[in-house]
Structure formats: structure tokens, C-alpha cells
Amino acid sequence: MKRTNVLKTYKLFINGQFPRSESGHYFQVKDPETKKILANLARASRKDLRDAVKAARGAFPSWSGKTAYNRGQILYRIAEMLEARRTEFAEAIIASTGAKRSQADDEVSVSIDRMIWYAGWADKFSQVFSSVNPVALPYFNFTMPEAMGVVGIVAADELSLLPLVSQLAPAIVSGNTSLVLASDSFPLPAILFAEVLATSDVPPGVINILTGPRKELLPHLAKHMDVNAVHYVGQNSETRKLLQTEGAANVKRIIASEKPNGDGWFSEKAQSPYLIEAFVEMKTTWHPVGT
Amino acid sequence: METLLKMTVDQVGIEERAARITTRSIKTSAKREGIKLAISMIDLTTLEGKDSRGKVEALCRKAIRPDLNNPEIPSVAAVCVYPNMVALARQALSGTSVKVASVATGFPAGLIPLSLKVEETKRAVASGADEIDMVIDRGAFLSGEFQKVTDEIGSIKEACGSTHLKVILETGELETYDNIRKASLLAMNAGADFIKTSTGKVSINSTLPITLVMLEAIRDYFRLTGKRIGMKSAGGIRTSKLALHYLALLKESLGDDWLDPSLFRFGASALTNDLLMQFATQISGRYQSADYFTND
Numbered sequence: 001m002k003r004t005n006v007l008k009t010y011k012l013f014i015n016g017q018f019p020r021s022e023s024g025h026y027f028q029v030k031d032p033e034t035k036k037i038l039a040n041l042a043r044a045s046r047k048d049l050r051d052a053v054k055a056a057r058g059a060f061p062s063w064s065g066k067t068a069y070n071r072g073q074i075l076y077r078i079a080e081m082l083e084a085r086r087t088e089f090a091e092a093i094i095a096s097t098g099a100k101r102s103q104a105d106d107e108v109s110v111s112i113d114r115m116i117w118y119a120g121w122a123d124k125f126s127q128v129f130s131s132v133n134p135v136a137l138p139y140f141n142f143t144m145p146e147a148m149g150v151v152g153i154v155a156a157d158e159l160s161l162l163p164l165v166s167q168l169a170p171a172i173v174s175g176n177t178s179l180v181l182a183s184d185s186f187p188l189p190a191i192l193f194a195e196v197l198a199t200s201d202v203p204p205g206v207i208n209i210l211t212g213p214r215k216e217l218l219p220h221l222a223k224h225m226d227v228n229a230v231h232y233v234g235q236n237s238e239t240r241k242l243l244q245t246e247g248a249a250n251v252k253r254i255i256a257s258e259k260p261n262g263d264g265w266f267s268e269k270a271q272s273p274y275l276i277e278a279f280v281e282m283k284t285t286w287h288p289v290g291t
Numbered sequence: 292m293e294t295l296l297k298m299t300v301d302q303v304g305i306e307e308r309a310a311r312i313t314t315r316s317i318k319t320s321a322k323r324e325g326i327k328l329a330i331s332m333i334d335l336t337t338l339e340g341k342d343s344r345g346k347v348e349a350l351c352r353k354a355i356r357p358d359l360n361n362p363e364i365p366s367v368a369a370v371c372v373y374p375n376m377v378a379l380a381r382q383a384l385s386g387t388s389v390k391v392a393s394v395a396t397g398f399p400a401g402l403i404p405l406s407l408k409v410e411e412t413k414r415a416v417a418s419g420a421d422e423i424d425m426v427i428d429r430g431a432f433l434s435g436e437f438q439k440v441t442d443e444i445g446s447i448k449e450a451c452g453s454t455h456l457k458v459i460l461e462t463g464e465l466e467t468y469d470n471i472r473k474a475s476l477l478a479m480n481a482g483a484d485f486i487k488t489s490t491g492k493v494s495i496n497s498t499l500p501i502t503l504v505m506l507e508a509i510r511d512y513f514r515l516t517g518k519r520i521g522m523k524s525a526g527g528i529r530t531s532k533l534a535l536h537y538l539a540l541l542k543e544s545l546g547d548d549w550l551d552p553s554l555f556r557f558g559a560s561a562l563t564n565d566l567l568m569q570f571a572t573q574i575s576g577r578y579q580s581a582d583y584f585t586n587d
Contacts, residue, residue, distance in 0.1 A: 050578050057580075057581075223576065224577065224580075225577050225579050225582075249575075250580065250582075
């Protein structure tokens, strides 16, 4: 049967919806080998970034107020939906990054496993990082982690899906909301991932994904007064400097780390409860007790 | 006047025109000036059963200096409270340009007897109110008792003396644009200094088309009598963008004369912080966070 090609329009993911960029601009994603055009992606502007932060801020009270158990369930649900669409993701990774099939399959599998791993931590990290502190007064003194607010995720550039999942999951599992700047070089699987999120019980605004040139978006992310933390993985010292200096205006927490070496992203070393701890605030309470 | 009252409103035309205003893009220096003008036109309002002296005092401080970090930001036009808070607000605002506005006449329903409405108005004026926001009896208006509505406004105007009278039409309950236009004209003819859209207590508050209908009534009344009547849009205006659209609508309907706090007001509370945040964004180039602005 002869049919007309049905080409997909990829858009941004903001507040649980798929809007086009406010700017109306697009950019092309090409097959790295054949240079064939794979898709037109929305080129996010600073106003899209502003909208994403607004959505994330709006979603924060309800997401951080959910029970840890419930957040774990929702992260697990993301993994379930990813599992159901693993072939599609592998194809997208192969087409847009030029990866071999076995590596693409591995990337999807590890991404799913990593999401489940962090889902399991949802109702456990608080016990690990909390403490009861000895004080020489009649007080019960304890410290516990609380979500910070809005976290900007600058996804590492070298792979398309796995770094995004590895950076996103530890930030949101504690109750933070997020906006993600997709990989600059391979943004296609990231925006495909948004379709998984949209069908995974993730409340609107908890995760927002933007595609577009990073150098246009980063300064506005760094400057935004309503972003509480940024996670950047990469070696660009200019980017680090930008985040640190501009982020100082609202004392943003900037976590800038090297990309894991070798098959780092695939190894278990790329997942750690300390990445959850990196995006929480410690609250200490003095509670009077009887003598 | 009779001819004016017979004229009806072109619903499609009004809504089209109001919608076209929202496509205007107001940027950079025009935006900064617009924001400052909008702030200077705000009636900073608190009309809740749980209002306390502390809250009203805090609101008055904010009215005088809306942004402590930025001396460029003007004071707002007025603070709008219930009559029992007027004396307190008067005291807190003494020596400043900020006016004290008080709702009266059995706000928000306006269903108490006329003698009590007059009494309440007189007391608010005696406590030091510069402006009175009265509500019309919507039930009477909708049953066609226009004379009753007019007479009530007249009696309240008399009780106000030289105090400014704003007449709240509660447009959300008037059902049609024709009614809104008619109520506007009746109120102006009966002695209103300002006409105001809503109490903020019903689901439909001020909208751009409703405001446009009222502005056109003001224009027609001005052409007939030469009197400049003010307009106050209240309720549901929460963002700077929308406030700037109101200003664009105002300028294009009534001209520069009305771009002044003495003839146009926003009845709002949440709007102020959004205007302040937008102004700070314009100056600093950084999108702002509500964490750094007062929480009311």
C-alpha cells in the first residue's frame, strides 16, 4: 500500500504540555553519518525557559508534599513506560547519535534500571541522611533533608538519554521540581523521553524539558532568581564560571561535575545516594523535651 | 442622555477590539514606564473578613514604598479597606500622597436599607476616607427599578460631600454588555466620580471587553456633558502583561488625559508584586523569584 509519510512534530515539554517554542524557531537534527534530516526540533528561547521555571515552581509545593512512597511509585512508573517503548528509544538513539545497536540497547536498559534504582531510594534516603544530634540541653535535636525547590539539569552532552536520566532522577526523587536542558548534540531522545513522562503520572511541571542551543539558554538559567540549584556535567570551564558567577545573585547551589570516565555512565558508579543529598537542604529542629 | 441610554453595545465588535489589544507588544522603556504608571494607579486592596490591624498597617507601608530596594517605584494611588479599618489606614498614611478608599453601602451585596447605607458612608467619611467605593443594588437594576438605583447613588453622593465616590456596578452580575453600559451611564448621571467593574467577590470580575464597554460609556458621557469620569477595573488582574493591556485599551479609548491615577485605577493586591517583579527583571536582566518580594 502506498502511503504518505507521517512526519512527527517534536515540541517542548512544559507544564505537562507540548508547546511550540514561543519564538517560533526550529532547528534540524540530522543523522550524523548520512546527514539526512531526522526531525525539526523546537528551539527554546529564554521565554520558554522562564515558562518552564514558572511551571516547575508551581508544581513544587504539591510534588514535595507527596509522600516519599508515592514519589517512588511515580519514578517506577516512568521506568515502566520507558520499558514499554524501549525499541523506539533504541531506534532514536541509533538514528540520531550513530551508536551501535548493542550500545543503544544498553543505554536504554541502564536508563530504565537507573530510574528504578532511584525509585527505590525515594523512601530511604531520608533515613540515611537524617541524624539525631546530641545536645547538652533538654531538647530533642534532629536533622533531616528537605527538597530545595527548582533544580536546573544541564544534561551531559556525550550521550542522549542515560546522562539525562542519571542526573534527573536523583534531583526529583527528593521532591524537587526540574527543568532539563537536553543534550546539545543529541537532543532527540530527550524530547522523546518527554512523551514517556507525559504518560507516567508525573504531575505537570515537575519535569520540564527544553531543546535548543545551550549557549543561548544557559545564561538565563544561571541568572534566574527562582532556580535554586543547577547540575552541570561537563568540562567547559567557561560554562562553570558562568554558572558560578551569575548564580551567585540568589546563592544558587551549583553542582558541576566531571563526566564519568570510560563507560562511566553505564557503570554503577554513576548512581549514588549522595547525588540525592546534593539537592536537598538540611533542616535541624530543636524540640523541647521534659527533663 | 436619552439617546445615549438607547444605544446598545456591539458584542462581537467589543470583544474583537479587546482581543486585538492583547496582541500589542510593549517592551523595554515603554514597558518600564507602563509598569510605573500602573503601580501609581493601584488601589492596594484588602477586603477579607480576616483582615487585622497588622495586615492593614503592613499594606499601608507597602502602599507608600512598594519596593524598598527601588526608589524609582512610585507610591500606589490608594489603600482600599473596609470601613472599620479606615481610621487606622488614615493614621498610617498621614503625610503621604496615598489616599484612603473605603468600601461602603453593605459591601459586597449592597442589600442593606438605604438609611444604613447612608449612615455607613457618613461614618467612613468621618473616619477619614478620601474615596468611597459603593455597590449598586443589582437586584433592583435587573428588575428594571432604575430610578431606585439612581436615587440611591444620589443619596450616597450627598452623604459623601466632597469625598470621591466610586460606584461598583458588579458587572459579573449584570448579565449583558447592554446592561453594563446602561448601569455605567445611570451611575455617572447620578453623580459618580468613578465607575468600577466589580467587588472581586463574584466569579466574573473585570475583563478587557467589560472595561472597554465602560470606557466607551465614559467617552460618550464626556462628549455629552464635558465631565471626566474615572474608571476602576477591579478583580482578576494579576499580571503585568494584562495591566499593560488595560493601559493600552485606556489610551486608545479615552486618550492621554485618562492615563492618570486621578482618572484610572486598578483594584488589585496580587498585581503589585507582579509589577514589581517585572520591573526588577527589566532593570537587572534576571527573571525574579517571589521569594524576594513581600508576601501578600
